[in-house]
Amino acid sequence: MSMEQKRVYEQVGVAMTSRSYAEYEKMFILQTENLIGKRVLDVAGGASSFTVEARQLGIFSEAVDPLYEKSAEEIAEHGLQEIELVAAKMEKLVDVYDWTYYGSVDNHKAGRVKSLKQFVNDFSSKDAASRYHAACLPSLPFAEESFDLVLISHFLFLYEDQFDYSFHRAAVKELLRVCKPGGEVRIYPLLNFRQAEYSKLSELINELTNEGYLVQKREASLPFLPNSHQYLCIIKNPSA
Structure with a gap:
């Protein structure tokens, strides 16, 4: 039992991450050409560069995270500390992960640093408040039916031990x-930190299906975490 515990990524509290647009493409199978001119929301986006990169491509992306109450300097400092901490944890678990995409811990770390810098530069700009919103689930500061696509990575499901089913249900709603x-809501991955599928996923899917949503498990293409080959796609009013 103790040996198994050592092979699992240990996380206390909610991590802040810095992922790139390319990673989002693979997690959520995004088709950039279909998103140009669309309004996209990155929920619990952390210090990812997705929003700034998406906007450079002509996508009207915004992000929401409680982290955005902090200053750019505070986020930069916290982000670099988090990147070092993650790299140290990964060094102990190298054989657990699939390195097809990242190549090595050093490459993974370099990518995080690059995304963090892109984020901080954008977050420091005068009009940043128009696209970075400080708030947390299950209450978002947006009007109903605002976004064509809503993305959330590495928050819901992953922190199953910290957030109960009522929170997950309220957050998805x-x-x-x-x-x-x-439009669509896409959630990745479908796992908790024990690398097992979220224990209440079937219950959640059934509940949403009964309410008229089209819910599908779809194949992702970022083979890194064990068993992380799927994301959840929820289509709102599929006949619309």
Whole structure:
């Protein structure tokens, strides 16, 4: 039992991460050409560069995270500390992960640093408040039916031990509230930190299906975490 515990990534509290647009493409199978001109929301986005990179491509992306109450300097400092901490944890678990995409711990770390710098530069700009919103689930500061696509990575499901089913259900309902009819909510991965599928996933899928949403497990293409080959797609008013 103790040996198994050592092979699992240990996380206390909610981590702040710095992922790139390319990683989001693989996690959520994004088709950039289909998103140009669309309004996209990155929930619990942390210090990811997704929003700034997406906007450079012509996608109207915004991000929401309680982290955005901090200053750019505070986020930069916290982000670099988090990157070092993650790299140290990964060094002990190198054989657990699939390095097809990242190549090595050093490459993974370099990518995080690059994304963090891109984020901080954008977050420091005068108009940053128009696209970075300080708030947390299950209450988002947006009108109903605001976004064509709502994304959330490495928060819901992953922290199953810290957030109960009522929180997960309320959070997903809030993501759907701000999603436009015909739009989609995509959640990745479907795992908790024990690398097992979220224990209440079937219950959640059944509940959403009974309420008229089209819910599908779809294949992702970022083979890094064990068993992380799927994301959840929830289509709002699928006939819209």
